Ligand SMILES: Nc1nc2c(c(=O)[nH]1)N[C@H]1C(S)=C(S)[C@@H](COP(=O)(O)O)O[C@H]1N2
């Protein structure tokens with residue numbers, strides 16, 4: 001496709017999404033899949049990789065990559081919205097539905113927040129209310145567009161929380177912490193909004209931001 005056609009296609013899509021109420025305020029449609037993260041891309045070593053759940057759970061557990069791949073999956077088609085103002089429409093994901101996943105270990109009634117912990121030197125974390133994670137489109141995702149995630153998009157595993165800005169979708173996921181108290185994550189302590197709903201344009205916290 002020529003770049004002029006591409007520009008046209010993007011404009012048409014954006015207008016259509018705006019008209020149908022799918023473009024959040026202050027966002028633009030993109031046809032690309034931009035890559036954004038802080039720090040380097042951690043390498044995956046299947047021999048040492050695990051996914052852990054801990055905190056306010058009935059039974060702390062861990063899965064190897066092979067064990068995790070045996071869990072039933074679902075497919076989700078959704079729109080994603082980055083706080084840097086791009087939105088990507090009708091993205092297709094496959095992974096374990098979070099609200100099914102938690103039945104495997106049981107969440108204590110005291111758990112109110114879920115903190116995602118990631119691989120890599122930066123030890124990226126991001127926090128969400130447990131309630132928001134129980135939505136029917138929240139995944140522990142490992143496939144995008146029918147294929148395993150690209151390393152830069154979180155291989156082997158990431159969270160997918162489509163109704164929040166995309167910084168809440170943690171790449172290179174290694175653990176989920178269930179907590180009675182909130183623990184603002186990397187961007188949340190650096191000025192991003194604690195909840196991050198794109199349709200309410202919850203970009204920054206009231207404290208202002210450092211960058
Ligand atoms: N582990 C980790 N996850 C992360 C980030 C990060 O720096 N580290 N950045 C977040 C941000 S700000 C965005 S916009 C999305 C980008 O995902 P993408 O690169 O697949 O588009 O990942 C989120 N998840």
Ligand SMILES: [Mo]
Nearest residue numbers: 036082083167
């Ligand atoms: Mo982002």
